[in-house]
Amino acid sequence: MTRVLLSTYGTRGDVEPLVALAVELRSLGADVRMCTPPDEEFTDRLAGLGIEPVPAGPPVRALMSATAPPTAAELARYRAELLETQFDVLPAAAEGCDALVAAGLAQVAARSVAEAAGIRYVYATYAAVNLPSPHHPPPPRPGWPEPSEADNAARWELDAQRVNAQFREPLNARRAALGLPPVAGVRDHVHSDRPWLAADPVLGPAAPGLEVVQTGAWTLPDERPLPAELTAFLEAGPPPVYVGFGSISPAPDIARWSVAVCRARGYRVLVSRGWAELAVDDCFAIGDVNHQRLFGKLAAVVHHGGAGTTQTAARAGVPQVVVPIRLADNPYWAGRVAAHQVGAALDGPTATFESLTAAFDTAVAPETRARAEALGAKIRTDGAKTAARLLLDGLG
Numbered sequence: 385m386t387r388v389l390l391s392t393y394g395t396r397g398d399v400e401p402l403v404a405l406a407v408e409l410r411s412l413g414a415d416v417r418m419c420t421p422p423d424e425e426f427t428d429r430l431a432g433l434g435i436e437p438v439p440a441g442p443p444v445r446a447l448m449s450a451t452a453p454p455t456a457a458e459l460a461r462y463r464a465e466l467l468e469t470q471f472d473v474l475p476a477a478a479e480g481c482d483a484l485v486a487a488g489l490a491q492v493a494a495r496s497v498a499e500a501a502g503i504r505y506v507y508a509t510y511a512a513v514n515l516p517s518p519h520h521p522p523p524p525r526p527g528w529p530e531p532s533e534a535d536n537a538a539r540w541e542l543d544a545q546r547v548n549a550q551f552r553e554p555l556n557a558r559r560a561a562l563g564l565p566p567v568a569g570v571r572d573h574v575h576s577d578r579p580w581l582a583a584d585p586v587l588g589p590a591a592p593g594l595e596v597v598q599t600g601a602w603t604l605p606d607e608r609p610l611p612a613e614l615t616a617f618l619e620a621g622p623p624p625v626y627v628g629f630g631s632i633s634p635a636p637d638i639a640r641w642s643v644a645v646c647r648a649r650g651y652r653v654l655v656s657r658g659w660a661e662l663a664v665d666d667c668f669a670i671g672d673v674n675h676q677r678l679f680g681k682l683a684a685v686v687h688h689g690g691a692g693t694t695q696t697a698a699r700a701g702v703p704q705v706v707v708p709i710r711l712a713d714n715p716y717w718a719g720r721v722a723a724h725q726v727g728a729a730l731d732g733p734t735a736t737f738e739s740l741t742a743a744f745d746t747a748v749a750p751e752t753r754a755r756a757e758a759l760g761a762k763i764r765t766d767g768a769k770t771a772a773r774l775l776l777d778g779l780g
Contacts, residue, residue, distance in 0.1 A: 386779055389478045391419035391494055392487040393441050393466060395448060395631035397690045399426050401510055401582055401602035402487055406435045408772035417477055440473040441466050448631050448659050459527030463550055467492050471558050478503065482779050492551050492574055493558065500562040504779060508580040510691045513716035515579060516540045517591035524710045547571040582771065583691070586762045587698050588720055599774065600767025601695050608674040617668050618681050621652055626679070628656025629688040635732045638707055639664055642686045645744045651683055684747045689714035694721065701760030703747040707732045707740070726756040
């Protein structure tokens with residue numbers, strides 16, 4: 385039996401796409417193990433699907449929910465410890481496997497482990513902005529100041545230098561212990577010569593000239609019913625607006641302003657508590673619910689720009705207001721929403737009540753709804769199935 389190791393580290397938005405791939409691989413007869421953070425919501429999710437969980441690294445929710453953001457020095461130590469943990473955990477997890485699929489730059493050790501084991505290595509990313517291109521700058525990385533250079537190529541070069549400064553020496557020390565040659569550029573080594581892009585080709589296409597395998601976004605159908613009290617709320621009035629920021633803590637006042645803007649325009653509001661445990665007075669609050677069922681029943685979605693939320697809202701044909709913090713691919717997805725004119729995008733740290741009001745008015749305009757519905761009809765749902773077949777076919 386073909387056996388595959390999947391590995392990622394991050395929040396739910398990093399884990400769920402690999403869960404979708406794992407389910408599709410198992411449906412095709414493969415055995416799957418998956419390395420994730422040790423948070424119970426991830427390990428329990430995998431165990432419930434019959435996928436062997438392999439905890440690796442410190443819990444993510446504690447880091448994301450801290451009252452104060454970690455300093456640059458703390459993040460550097462965090463990344464260094466994660467690299468060591470991966471070299472300690474991944475070799476045993478990869479034993480008996482035929483391929484290793486890693487998602488995210490945090491998987492710095494994965495390719496070396498695959499090389500030492502003599503198995504296939506695939507690197508996947510969920511957004512084209514994570515891959516070097518003169519057509520866009522690198523995404524913001526936590527703990528590293530945004531570069532002042534205007535030229536995209538110069539920014540990517542600085543990004544490569546920073547990745548090397550953090551990882552090259554410890555990575556090459558571990559590679560030497562495995563009998564592997566040193567690498568000169570860590571980022572490009574992790575990406576490989578032909579990375580996979582697990583993003584919808586309409587919503588998030590690859591930049592021109594990038595050599596990638598674009599499979600479509602990795603998602604699973606969610607069959608969970610909505611909670612009875614949520615269904616009753618939805619049926620009790622006109623379509624409400626969803627306000628939620630997933631695992632991200634939004635900039636101060638953003639959630640409260642979002643609710644106030646919606647109400648000022650006569651809309652009911654749903655607030656998703658998320659990892660930040662958002663609470664706004666007199667709002668209907670929800671926890672983890674089926675967004676695939678929910679979003680199509682809404683007037684608009686106000687969110688942080690995570691790949692999963694953006695994809696789900698786009699597929700549902702619902703207008704979006706994206707208020708990202710400057711982190712990872714969130715600003716990129718905000719830009720994609722604006723480019724398709726299916727909503728509006730703000731810079732979270734500089735947003736004001738007035739700019740949020742203008743963005744909301746753009747999102748709920750009839751022409752925006754029409755464009756969102758048209759885009760939704762084009763969004764693919766077979767990305768994980770396509771990727772699973774490609775991977776297994778490539779193993780012969």
